[in-house]
Amino acid sequence: MIWNFKWIILKKVNQTVPKFNDRVGYKLKTKNKIDILQLNITRTCNLSCKHCHLSCNPNRREDMSLDVAKKCVELLKSYNFSTVDITGGAPEMSGVFKYLVEEASKLNKNVMIRSNLTIYNKEDYKDIPQFLRNHKVDIIASLPFYEREKTDKVRGLGVFEDSIRILKILNELDYGKDYDLNLNLVYNPSGAMIPQSEEELEQVYRVKLKEDYGIIFNDLFAITNSPIGNFGKWLDKSRNLDRYMNRLYNSFNDEVIEEVMCRSTLSVDYDGTIHDCDFNLSLGLGIKGKNKTIFDITVNDLENRPIVTANHCYSCTAGAGSS
Numbered sequence: 001m002i003w004n005f006k007w008i009i010l011k012k013v014n015q016t017v018p019k020f021n022d023r024v025g026y027k028l029k030t031k032n033k034i035d036i037l038q039l040n041i042t043r044t045c046n047l048s049c050k051h052c053h054l055s056c057n058p059n060r061r062e063d064m065s066l067d068v069a070k071k072c073v074e075l076l077k078s079y080n081f082s083t084v085d086i087t088g089g090a091p092e093m094s095g096v097f098k099y100l101v102e103e104a105s106k107l108n109k110n111v112m113i114r115s116n117l118t119i120y121n122k123e124d125y126k127d128i129p130q131f132l133r134n135h136k137v138d139i140i141a142s143l144p145f146y147e148r149e150k151t152d153k154v155r156g157l158g159v160f161e162d163s164i165r166i167l168k169i170l171n172e173l174d175y176g177k178d179y180d181l182n183l184n185l186v187y188n189p190s191g192a193m194i195p196q197s198e199e200e201l202e203q204v205y206r207v208k209l210k211e212d213y214g215i216i217f218n219d220l221f222a223i224t225n226s227p228i229g230n231f232g233k234w235l236d237k238s239r240n241l242d243r244y245m246n247r248l249y250n251s252f253n254d255e256v257i258e259e260v261m262c263r264s265t266l267s268v269d270y271d272g273t274i275h276d277c278d279f280n281l282s283l284g285l286g287i288k289g290k291n292k293t294i295f296d297i298t299v300n301d302l303e304n305r306p307i308v309t310a311n312h313c314y315s316c317t318a319g320a321g322s323s
Helices: 001-017 019-025 066-078 097-106 128-134 147-156 160-171 198-213 229-237 241-250 255-257 278-283 311-316
Strands: 036-040 083-087 110-115 137-141 182-188 219-222 265-268
Touching: 001 229, 001 241, 001 255, 001 278, 001 311, 019 311, 036 066, 036 278, 066 097, 083 097, 097 110, 097 229, 128 160, 137 160, 160 182, 160 198, 182 198, 198 219, 229 241, 241 311, 265 278, 278 311
Parallel strands: 036 083, 036 265, 083 110, 110 137, 137 182, 182 219
Antiparallel strands: none
């Protein structure tokens, strides 16, 4: 059922507006140097968010095996990635999470994780903030809005208060204060809209969180929701899909093409399959070429490879861009 739904939504997305490649005018390729190894290590999550393109939730059990994790570390050693981006699901719930953080840190990589914050309220995960601090891991924390109502609308009742509680704990650990302890926040729109100016949003977040809760952070990233996964399902059910796709298409910005995520990233799924980005990963769209898993890819497969695109890619090129 999940796969049928994915392809039904993708088909509608591809039929609503002209093809992405035609709008770009050429077929995208990766850069000469791939900087980021992104590891999507689990679909398990303590939340089930409206905007999640992977449709993660507490009932899913997909998790990266130690064998796949070890191959990822081998690739880190053989190719000079500068950053390891660990995501999920709630990546902290994976059995290989700490292993990957520790091994990547030993290799002096910039390690970052994408966290929903709320997981640290649970007893089994209360030690994670200190673990992250010990390894100087950058935190990319989801906080869809600086007010309770809109955040809870996207992520569930009580999520805002749980997130604020953890942000305060992270500040106490010097996250957002110390040069080596980056705490970055992520904004997601709550409906079928494109984010406003990232700079303006960051300023409002900074003032509101400081004044209301005493919270400080480094940077804010505004993410345009991709029309797939849970968000694609909501768009389709609410009859907003056509309108949203036209909004993305009409907001296309060719100036951001050089910096879209897929041009400098290799994304590895929990099962070892390889993709151009996390959105392609969620759709099961593997990279082009004969070598499609962490077990058979070589360094020669990484650079200047053609990127698999479809119309969901418009979400990364709308307005000021998204990654």
